[in-house]
Each structure stands twice: as C-alpha cells, then as structure tokens.
Amino acid sequence: MAMAGFPRGSLRPALAAALLLGAVAAGAGALAAGPSLDPARAGPCVEDPKLMRRSHMDFLKHDRDDTVRRGIRPAKHSLAGCVDCHANAKDGRVLGSDGHFCQGCHSYAAVKLDCFDCHAATARPAQTASAVPGAAR
Amino acid sequence: MNPVDKRRREFLGGAAALAGAMIAPGVFLYDYAQAKAPGEPASGKVRWGMLVDTTKCESGCNDCVVACNTEHGLPEATRATDAQWIRKVELKDLRSGKAISAPVMCQHCAEPPCVDVCPTGASFKREDGIVLVDRHTCIGCRYCMMACPYNARSFVHEPTTGQKPDVPRGKGCVESCTLCVHKVDRGGTPSCVEACAAAGHEAILFGDLNDPQSEISRRIASVATTQLRADLRTDNGVRYRGL
Numbered sequence: 001m002a003m004a005g006f007p008r009g010s011l012r013p014a015l016a017a018a019l020l021l022g023a024v025a026a027g028a029g030a031l032a033a034g035p036s037l038d039p040a041r042a043g044p045c046v047e048d049p050k051l052m053r054r055s056h057m058d059f060l061k062h063d064r065d066d067t068v069r070r071g072i073r074p075a076k077h078s079l080a081g082c083v084d085c086h087a088n089a090k091d092g093r094v095l096g097s098d099g100h101f102c103q104g105c106h107s108y109a110a111v112k113l114d115c116f117d118c119h120a121a122t123a124r125p126a127q128t129a130s131a132v133p134g135a136a137r
Numbered sequence: 138m139n140p141v142d143k144r145r146r147e148f149l150g151g152a153a154a155l156a157g158a159m160i161a162p163g164v165f166l167y168d169y170a171q172a173k174a175p176g177e178p179a180s181g182k183v184r185w186g187m188l189v190d191t192t193k194c195e196s197g198c199n200d201c202v203v204a205c206n207t208e209h210g211l212p213e214a215t216r217a218t219d220a221q222w223i224r225k226v227e228l229k230d231l232r233s234g235k236a237i238s239a240p241v242m243c244q245h246c247a248e249p250p251c252v253d254v255c256p257t258g259a260s261f262k263r264e265d266g267i268v269l270v271d272r273h274t275c276i277g278c279r280y281c282m283m284a285c286p287y288n289a290r291s292f293v294h295e296p297t298t299g300q301k302p303d304v305p306r307g308k309g310c311v312e313s314c315t316l317c318v319h320k321v322d323r324g325g326t327p328s329c330v331e332a333c334a335a336a337g338h339e340a341i342l343f344g345d346l347n348d349p350q351s352e353i354s355r356r357i358a359s360v361a362t363t364q365l366r367a368d369l370r371t372d373n374g375v376r377y378r379g380l
Contacts, residue, residue, distance in 0.1 A: 068271050071179030071263055073322040080302045118272060118307030120300045 035108035038088045038101050046076055079119050087123035095121040184266040185316055186346040186374035188353050189239050193340035196238035199225060204332030210301040220291035222314045223329055243268060243289040243314035245374035251281035266374050267316045277309040286366050289313050
C-alpha cells in the first residue's frame with residue numbers, strides 16, 4: 001500500500017491546516033464585505049467617497065491649520081462637519097460601536113483614532129446636513 | 138518758513154499720504170476692516186480687544202465666568218489646578234476702603250510672552266490679535282504658563298468629557314481664553330460680554346481696537362483706561378477702566 005509508509009499522525013496537521021484555511025477564507029469573505037456603518041444623513045460627501053477613504057486625514061490636517069491658525073471658518077473639510085453628517089441617527093455620535101461611522105471603519109482598518117480624545121464625537125444639535133459646507137453640492 | 142519746518146511739513150505730508158488716501162485737504166480715507174466673510178482668513182487690519190469697566194462690574198456677580206464655562210464646556214473650577222479661562226478678582230484699597238471688582242482673562246497681548254517662550258510654536262497670535270494655543274502642537278510643557286504675567290493660562294490635568302463641537306480640549310494641553318474665537322469668526326461677540334449685558338451691567342465691551350469709529354475705540358479715546366502691568370509693554374488687547 002502506498003499510504004502504509006506515512007505515520008498515522010500526519011493526517012492531523014493536514015486537517016488542521018485545511019480548517020485554518022477555511023477559517024481564513026470565511027474571514028476574508030467578511031473582510032471583503034467591508035464594515036457595516038451608519039449611513040450619512042443626506043447629500044453627497046464633500047469629496048468623492050473613494051478619495052475620502054484614502055485621504056480624509058490629510059484633508060482634515062490641512063484644514064485644521066487653516067481654521068486654528070488663520071481663522072478660516074467654516075472649513076470645507078472640518079471634523080465637526082464630518083461628525084454632523086455621519087453621526088448615528090439615534091445617539092448623534094460617530095463613536096460607540098463598530099456600526100458607528102468613525103469607530104467602525106477605524107476598528108475595521110485597525111487604525112488608532114485619537115481625534116476624539118479632544119474633539120466632540122457628537123453632532124451639533126442645530127446643524128443639519130444641509131448646513132454642512134459642500135454637502136449640498 | 139524756516140527750512141527745517143518746511144522739510145518736516147514735507148515729510149509729514151508724505152507719511153500721511155502713505156497712511157491713507159487724502160480725498161480733500163485734511164480729510165483722509167482709511168481702509169478699515171469690514172466684517173469677516175465666511176471662509177475668509179482673519180485680517181490683520183482688525184485688532185480685537187475688550188474694555189472692562191470696573192465701575193459697572195458688580196462685586197459678587199459671576200455671570201461672565203459661568204457663561205465662559207458653559208460656552209466652552211469647562212467643568213466648574215473646584216480645585217486650584219482646574220482649568221479657568223476667566224476669573225473674578227476683587228481688589229480693595231485698605232486705606233480708603235474702596236473695592237473694585239473685575240474679570241481677568243487672557244489679555245491678548247500684542248507682544249505675548251507666552252508666544253515668545255513656546256518651544257513648539259503651539260502658542261501663537263492670530264492676525265487679528267487673538268492669542269491662542271494650537272492644541273495639535275502643544276506638548277504640555279507649561280512654559281507659557283510660567284511666562285504669562287496675568288496667570289491667564291491653565292493646564293488640563295484630567296481627561297476631558299463633554300467637549301463642545303467648536304471647542305475641542307483635552308488632557309495634557311495648556312489652554313486659555315480664546316476671546317470666543319469660534320463666535321467672533323462668525324460675527325458674534327464673546328460669551329462673557331453677552332452674559333454681562335444680559336445681567337444688565339454691560340461692564341465688558343468687545344470690539345475692534347483698530348477702527349476709530351468702533352464703540353470700544355471711542356470709549357477708550359474718551360475715558361481714562363489702563364492696561365494691566367502696562368510697564369511690561371505687552372500692549373494688552375484687554376483694557377480696564379477705573380483701576
């Protein structure tokens with residue numbers, strides 16, 4: 001018998017490897033689906049969503065200096081503007097669970113999110129999506 | 138006319154021509170700042186300032202402090218180390234018994250010592266004279282707190298909660314009165330000024346020190362006012378009457 005030469009235990013690591021692969025494949029399926037996030041309140045984003053996903057931190061960093069140092073208000077890319085539009089409809093926040101917009105994506109991408117150590121994670125009460133600069137475009 | 142006087146006249150005439158366009162002999166057209174349009178940067182033509190009238194400020198009234206705390210989401214200061222952007226100071230002349238009450242906050246100096254000493258550039262003066270801390274670059278060294286002659290700055294020792302969307306603040310940074318910059322940029326006035334007016338005292342006046350037609354400039358031109366520690370020549374944007 002051809003198989004007779006193999007020790008009986010060799011089947012176990014093979015099985016374990018197959019199971020692991022299966023698990024990774026299932027995980028990859030869930031990852032490919034992306035995080036499920038709260039929908040934005042209304043209207044298009046200030047930039048193309050693809051661009052925002054990749055570069056929102058750069059936009060925010062640029063405009064924060066414009067606002068803090070030069071007094072340009074409202075900035076097109078303002079963190080408060082993000083929060084106003086992307087806040088959860090129930091609690092008005094962008095943090096709290098993996099369904100909340102900012103936290104959900106950052107935990108999916110495993111990127112530390114420290115904006116909200118200082119900034120409010122709650123939408124401004126009077127602010128509607130239409131009042132967010134650029135959102136109407 | 139003696140030649141020296143003539144030269145002086147010519148020189149002064151030239152200087153006046155540089156300072157503003159003469160539309161008629163003795164009548165000048167100056168370019169004064171208009172209200173800032175949304176999205177416009179702060180203009181150097183403006184210098185925001187305040188005039189505190191100690192003759193109107195009521196002893197025991199704390200409305201400006203409360204309004205400031207509410208506006209900026211500051212917890213009420215209970216310990217010496219808690220953040221305090223504005224405080225009421227009571228002075229008493231022991232000989233005459235005359236008591237003076239006045240709020241003291243960041244004096245928004247034209248030559249701010251806090252900006253001079255900041256090692257990271259986090260402490261800065263805006264074009265329109267408002268002195269601020271950029272918390273993104275503040276490392277919390279507190280050198281500015283040492284340098285400030287008015288004890289106007291606070292360090293945030295504890296984690297913060299309940300921040301206002303317009304006023305981010307967090308542990309490990311130095312902060313002080315911002316002259317309600319988020320409201321001023323939208324054409325508003327600082328909360329302490331509004332609270333004082335609402336209380337019926339109108340002891341704090343806010344306005345553009347560079348515009349001679351502004352209420353604050355006309356008041357400063359007509360009554361005696363002083364800057365705190367004027368000997369330091371920091372040229373404060375906050376002035377006091379009746380000290």
